Amino acid sequence: MMMVKLLRSGRRQLHTIITRELIKPSSPTPPHLKTYNLSSVDQLFHQTYIPLILFYANNGDCSFSTKHIAQEMKKSLSHSLTRYYPFAGRLPTPTTPYVDCNDEGVIFVEAKNDSQLKTFQDITEQDRNMDHLFADGLVCENYPLSTNIAGVQLNHFACGGVGVAVSMSHIIGDGSTLGSFVNHWASVARYGSLDHQEVLALNPHFVQYPKTLHIQPKSPVNQAYANLVTKKFLFTNTKLSHLKNKVNQVAAAGSTPRINNPTRVEVLTSLLYKTAITAAMKKSGYFKPSYLLMPVDLRDKLVEKLPQTTVGNLLALMMVPTTHETEISLSAMTAEIKKAKSQLQGVQSVQHAAENLQSLMSKFVNEGFEDVAKRSYVCSSLCGFPFNKVDFGWGKPTSGILALKPADSNGFVLKDTPDGDGIEALVILEKEDMEIFQNDKELLSFGNISE
Structure with a gap:
């Protein structure tokens, strides 16, 4: 277990990493899908992450048992990754124009935070710093550059509520892609099957692009304005x-x-x-x-x-x-x-x-x-975007936040x-x-x- 103390809102906040593991697809990716070529638009994006966190309050519902949440989420994520197979792969290097779909897995971290869920919902956008709620700090610009496509962290708060934090590399998709992935995963958890009619409608659609040389983005890095x-x-x-x-x-x-x-x-x-x-x-x-x-x-x-x-x-x-x-x-x-x-x-x-x-x-x-x-x-x-409707089986989130x-x-x-x-x-x-x-x-x- 790793404990991290953070000063927030005038008090020390104890954040404890309980487990960290890799979730692999429940069945191996077929050989003909082992390479996923990035499109010419994908390659115009720097290796940054889109960080989404969904907050779920504990309303006393017997189905909302934090003891079993992690197990169910890992199982359903593993099944969902058989459809979203590139998410379990790796970029051979941060600038490689394709994903090696090697089934290495998605990082899944379970953590405990001694704060109330409300703490993170009520603080202002400008003061909000939630990097520690995301797996391996995969938030926006991530240095050193990571070759991971996605990461998940399940945060348990003192009130019994949870925060599901999902990071997705912008190089593989946009906000719609992230929304589709999270809703597919949640539906697998809710219905318990990849073949359920409600899940089949959410299956991903992949466009096959030819392999190309890496396209270097031509725009300079934005100038930061301190005020x-x-x-x-x-x-x-x-x-x-x-x-x-x-x-x-x-x-x-x-x-x-x-x-x-x-x-x-x-x-x-x-x-x-x-x-x-x-x-x-x-x-x-x-x-x-x-x-x-x-x-x-x-x-x-x-x-x-x-x-x-x-x-x-x-x-x-x-x-x-x-x-x-x-x-x-x-x-x-x-x-x-x-x-x-x-x-x-x-x-x-x-x-x-x-x-x-x-x-x-x-x-x-x-x-x-x-x-x-x-x-x-x-x-x-x-x-x-369907972020406010993501239901893993214990109801819709009280809020969904992009931790930009x-x-x-x-x-x-x-x-x-x-x-x-x-x-x-x-x-x-x-x-x-x-x-x-x-x-x-x-x-x-x-x-x-x-x-």
Whole structure:
């Protein structure tokens, strides 16, 4: 057993590693699947990890017995890995363009923490440091570079609740891939069989890519800004409906192009982006051309559409430029977002998506990456991702958190509220901009700061 003492919230926190082992697939991977080639888009991602932790409260349910949880989770993970076979493999080196599907296994750590589960749910996003809740510290940038594809840590809290922490290498997949994997694993645990009809629908879909040379990402490492701060804002579905109505009314008046049924995410992204640009203008006293960057899931946008359970980084980067002060309006920005999204419809192939990403990276480099980065806002939406519904057999989680490191660029991260009645927006801005942003009257008429 390894004990770690951590100072948190003014007290010493005792974190104890109980066991650490490798979970292998319940049956060996067939010889013809021993090599999983990464796509050209996969290779554009640095070897970082997407860290998800799901919190489950102990509500006194007899099925929620911490004594048997670890055993059941290991067994179901082993079965699930026969489908998600690359996850049990290794990268021969951190830069190798393929996974060796050698069935070495997924790291599974069981740990005990003397804190209450509520401690980690209540602390602010900016102060949250949960590296010790993840197996081998596989959180975001991991040094020295690991060749592991995935890791799991089961955390038992003093209250009887648990935290299931899953790390997945970004080089093998995006947020959709992680969501599909976790839901497949949970369904195997819940139904007890790989062949159950509810599980079969969640089976992964793999695209076979030709073996290629390693593609070196062309974008430089982002410049870190020491004065970035993070705050969370809440927007209920009722308020978001009012926001959609406002955007539609302005567009109907003819001052901007007509907008066909904007989504909650589109209008909220427009509001956040508009407010951020306005705050930057008030701080500097003048307008600077800005960019909104949004990763977009391509699974349903490729010419040959792919299932949502497709493994990989099926992403494109959408860019919405704001080049003139007259373009700063909710309806104009929403229209531009929908226009940019429509232009991604009918992408020919994953290779074309990779070429577009490389072209965009080159554009940033040619225009002076650091200057462009300071005028860019990256918006990542996790709305609709099934993290809040992951049920291993003891109910849905009280919350699901991506334990991301403090961001090094301006932006927004959107996700559904745990009760499904709105969107949580994590806003990352420079300190002076945030002071103006958080007091914007239009913003506060649709949402409020979450303390």
